[in-house]
Amino acid sequence: MDIELSPEDLAFRDEVRAFLAANLPQDVKDGAAASPTVFVEPDIGQHWNRVLNEKGWLAYQWPKEHGGTGWSPVQRYIFEKECALAGAPNLTVLGLKLVAPVIYTFGTAEQKAKYLPRILSGEDYWCQGFSEPGSGSDLASLQTRAVLSEDGSHYKVTGSKIWTTHAHWANMMFTLVRTNAEVKKQAGISFLLIDMNQPGVSVRPILTLAGDHEVNQVFLEDVVVPVENRIAEEGDGWKLAKFLLENERGGSCHAPKLGYDLDQVEVIAQGQNDGFGGTLAEDRDWKRRVAKVRLEVQALEMIELKILSEVAKGRPPGPQTSLCKLLASNLRQDVDLLAVDALGTAGLQLDTIRPLYGDNAPPPVQGREAQVAAARYLNSRAWTIFGGTNEVQSGIIAKTVLGL
Incomplete structure (x- = not known):
């Protein structure tokens, strides 16, 4: 390489x-x-x-x-x-990096001409309707139904989606629905684009442990979706979902951002008293913890560069993206824990007012880094769940990478 x-x-x-x-x-x-x-x-x-x-x-x-x-x-x-x-x-990953590649790879000329420019202009803001209350890691068991009209012009969609990020901001949702319940569960799924601003669509907020309104539950009651808003053919939804999730898990390089955030933690540690006349940054145990995470971030970057090398040769990223997702999720939590520990009691503050920036932000205790630390730590608990849990990623790695 x-x-x-x-x-x-x-x-x-x-x-x-x-x-x-x-x-x-x-x-x-x-x-x-x-x-x-x-x-x-x-x-x-x-x-x-x-x-x-x-x-x-x-x-x-x-x-x-x-x-x-x-x-x-x-x-x-x-x-x-x-x-x-x-x-x-x-x-804004949901539009730019998730649904756009599906549209320009599998969509019709009309779909590409309609949606891609609107993603770039910001006219359309997207959310993802995959998970359901009873279908998370076992996504293929989803129950949201889409029934085709007798004249074949539209579907009526009924069901519920959950953990739907930014649905309260979105005007469009790309979603998986069941169009055939008589075949193998993966074969009966289709991929639809739904206008959120219409009767039958309602959004209920879900507040996270950190007090953030990031995710929601979306209810669909006889929502009308024109058949031209289906990507590819009926029953192709599972194929499209796997393509999309591979992009979600490995479409970006996580290591640079993790390294940047770790650098910020080290700056914080330089200003923290260790209680013995020195700084936290000079503490031997602290340096050992930081060095361990730093080496793991560097190892992740090497894996990402290896995948990059394969992509540069025209090969698909493949199941190795699950390895990146698994490692990046754990490291994200490790870095955020280091930040809380470095800040001590000041890092435990948890303002529930949002946003934490701008003129109306609540006043921080010992700086904005301390104010955001606990909220970021709690929010990053989701990393080992969204986009496929650590257990799901481990299973994919065992089966498709290691051949177990």
Whole structure:
């Protein structure tokens, strides 16, 4: 595996750095640093999206023929890493990185022409309707039904989706529904795009342990969905879901962001008294803990670069993405725990007022880093659940990577 950057890649890296230095708004950067949630809040995310869209860099993972940059896998990695190192917020992943690849890979020409530009412009804000109250890790057991009308023009959808991130902000939802209950459960699932602003759709908030309103339960009661809002054929939903989840688990590089956040924890430790006349950063046990996590982050980066090398050769990322998801989830929790421990009692404050940035944010105790630490730690408990639990990822690795 050759991971040395070419002169052209180094020049591209410098271009990205210069752009970020000149165009990443400070209020967006500050808002991202004060956000405990996994998914960036729309006011921050959409602001940053507009900046990148004007530059032509928003759809950096898309093929050029569909409005993307056409960047190589190495360029995409460089961009993600430099954004992480600059403290930029995550992009609005649900539209840009999850449903968009499904649309431009499997959608009709009409679907591509309608939805892809609206994702880039921000006109459509998406949520994902996969999990149900009785169907989480066993997603194929979902029960939300879609019944085709007699004239074949539309479906009527009835059921419930849960843990639906940002459904309270979204005007569109991509979802899995059961269109045939007489066949094998995976074969009876279809992939629909649902307009959230219509009769029969209701959203109930779910507050997390941290007090964040990030997820919801969505109720669908005879919701009308035109048949042209189905992606691919009836019964293809499971195939599309596997394609989408592979992108979710391995479509981004997690290590740079983890490394950046670990750097911030080390800065915090330099300002914390160890009670013996020194700083926490000088404590031997603390340094051992940080070094362990640092080495694991570096190991994850090597795995991500290996996958990147395979993608650069035209090969699919494959089941190794489950390994990245598993490692990144555990490391996310490790880094957030280090931050709470470094801040001591100040890191235990848990304001439930949101957002923790802007003029109306509650006053912090000992700084914004301390204010967000406990909320971020609690929020990151979800990492080992969403996108497939650690147990699911371990099963995939055992079966498809190790051949057990």
